[in-house]
Amino acid sequence: MQFLAELRAKYLKLTDGKYGMDKLNRDLFILWVILGFLNNFFRSRILSLVSLLFPLVAVLRMFSTAVYKRSNENRKYLEIKSKFTEFFKIRYRMFKDRKTHKYYKCKNCSAYFRVKRKPGEHYVDCPKCGKEIKVKIRAAKNAE
Numbered sequence: 001m002q003f004l005a006e007l008r009a010k011y012l013k014l015t016d017g018k019y020g021m022d023k024l025n026r027d028l029f030i031l032w033v034i035l036g037f038l039n040n041f042f043r044s045r046i047l048s049l050v051s052l053l054f055p056l057v058a059v060l061r062m063f064s065t066a067v068y069k070r071s072n073e074n075r076k077y078l079e080i081k082s083k084f085t086e087f088f089k090i091r092y093r094m095f096k097d098r099k100t101h102k103y104y105k106c107k108n109c110s111a112y113f114r115v116k117r118k119p120g121e122h123y124v125d126c127p128k129c130g131k132e133i134k135v136k137i138r139a140a141k142n143a144e
């Protein structure tokens with residue numbers, strides 16, 4: 001157990017004051033694995049060199065002592081990522097409900113909301129900002 005205690009002490013000394021792991025680093029490692037897998041098919045030297053940058057950057061970030069800068073990078077990354085995932089989530093929902101609902105974007109607050117596909121003009125309140133919006137739904141071409 002002496003060995004484990006020494007190993008633990010070394011580990012704590014190594015990581016003391018260092019930034020450590022975050023979601024950006026985790027995703028850099030995941031990207032590295034994905035690129036490595038894809039390169040089984042492409043067999044590109046450039047891609048394999050570029051993919052090495054991902055774990056390199058992640059390890060450098062982990063052992064960085066500029067904790068404030070690294071956590072700012074992570075926060076910005078998460079902001080961009082959430083915009084990106086929101087974009088695809090709303091597209092997926094639009095596709096899933098395409099037969100029963102129509103989606104609109106509020107011109108006031110740019111929130112998305114859906115309206116049942118009932119032909120005609122409707123006035124709906126934006127669920128986020130409450131502004132009244134006029135929507136027009138045409139009768140479906142292949143009405144059942």
Ligand SMILES: [Zn+2]
Binds near residue numbers: 106109110130131
């Ligand atoms: Zn709104």
